Amino acid sequence: MKKTKIGVISFEHMHAVSYTNVLLKMHGVELSGVADNDNSRGNEMAARFNTNYYSDYRELLETDVDGVIICTNNKLHTPVTVDAANAGKNILVEKPFAVSCEDANIMLDVCRKNSVKIMAAFPLRFNQAAINAKKMIENGEIGKILCITGINHGKLPSGWFLDKKLAGGGAVMDHTVHVADLMRWYTNSEVKTVYAESGALIHNKGIDDCGILSIEFENGVFGTIDTSWAHHKNYTIWPEIYMEIIGTDGVIVLDAYKQAQRIYTEEKIYDDVWGSDGNKGLIQEFVEVLRTGKEPLVTGIDGARAMEIALAAYKSSESHKVENIIYN
Numbered sequence: 001m002k003k004t005k006i007g008v009i010s011f012e013h014m015h016a017v018s019y020t021n022v023l024l025k026m027h028g029v030e031l032s033g034v035a036d037n038d039n040s041r042g043n044e045m046a047a048r049f050n051t052n053y054y055s056d057y058r059e060l061l062e063t064d065v066d067g068v069i070i071c072t073n074n075k076l077h078t079p080v081t082v083d084a085a086n087a088g089k090n091i092l093v094e095k096p097f098a099v100s101c102e103d104a105n106i107m108l109d110v111c112r113k114n115s116v117k118i119m120a121a122f123p124l125r126f127n128q129a130a131i132n133a134k135k136m137i138e139n140g141e142i143g144k145i146l147c148i149t150g151i152n153h154g155k156l157p158s159g160w161f162l163d164k165k166l167a168g169g170g171a172v173m174d175h176t177v178h179v180a181d182l183m184r185w186y187t188n189s190e191v192k193t194v195y196a197e198s199g200a201l202i203h204n205k206g207i208d209d210c211g212i213l214s215i216e217f218e219n220g221v222f223g224t225i226d227t228s229w230a231h232h233k234n235y236t237i238w239p240e241i242y243m244e245i246i247g248t249d250g251v252i253v254l255d256a257y258k259q260a261q262r263i264y265t266e267e268k269i270y271d272d273v274w275g276s277d278g279n280k281g282l283i284q285e286f287v288e289v290l291r292t293g294k295e296p297l298v299t300g301i302d303g304a305r306a307m308e309i310a311l312a313a314y315k316s317s318e319s320h321k322v323e324n325i326i327y328n
Contacts, residue, residue: 033046042054085111101307119286125281142249147222183215193323194313
């Protein structure tokens with residue numbers, strides 16, 4: 001069987017390491033190279049994963065790779081996607097999809113023009129607990145969905161994550177999109193209005209580190225998203241995804257990272273997650289897209305829609321009013 005060749009563009013985002021580790025364990029997949037504009041980091045990762053290093057990602061795009069995984073800072077998602085699409089490479093892009101609606105539209109348009117598949121990096125779609133909830137909803141086990149509450153809390157990141165120009169926002173941008181995407185998936189509906197409050201209330205870093213959204217879907221379902229970087233540095237687990245899906249006939253409680261073993265050492269206490277690996281499922285889906293040409297389970301449109309909800313939340317936080325989302 002012909003090997004599927006994949007390149008990784010940038011290790012600015014921490015998830016790039018996890019994705020690359022998955023690639024190396026997959027049968028029939030070749031890590032053709034890594035690109036990074038930071039020479040020290042790029043050489044380190046190329047040596048770590050025993051592959052070729054390119055200081056300019058456009059040189060990687062000139063090779064015969066079938067697809068690329070883009071893990072730059074959020075601002076660079078758009079120009080790198082444009083170059084990759086014009087080179088005919090299929091794309092998996094880290095979340096959030098982009099930092100503006102204009103950038104997202106540019107990305108979607110260039111992929112359509114070049115008949116390139118673009119997939120959004122939402123590994124929670126491949127978390128077994130999230131999948132089980134989707135099956136229960138589709139089987140009618142809780143009746144008609146009335147409302148959904150969602151929580152995504154984590155620790156304070158560093159570096160470019162705290163630069164609004166590069167990240168597009170703080171915790172609201174970083175953490176809203178995961179929960180928003182699951183809610184869209186579960187309801188099969190788009191969000192029509194958002195009311196949100198957010199602020200730099202915890203870490204004093206000059207960027208929002210917490211926020212709460214009240215949203216209404218076109219089909220009448222209501223939702224709330226509680227998003228923050230509230231976990232302190234010694235908190236036992238980095239991610240926390242918790243949802244309650246309330247229907248006319250029952251309630252689903254979703255705790256995505258419940259399968260964890262708490263470890264106690266003299267230095268620290270931490271949780272080792274042993275449950276389903278959403279990153280593995282995400283990368284397996286991308287490889288299947290490259291091999292078959294099928295539409296990905298999580299499309300670029302899904303990435304753009306979740307991003308638009310976060311952007312509407314920022315607009316509402318500034319106006320202190322309910323904001324409508326108008327989709328292109």
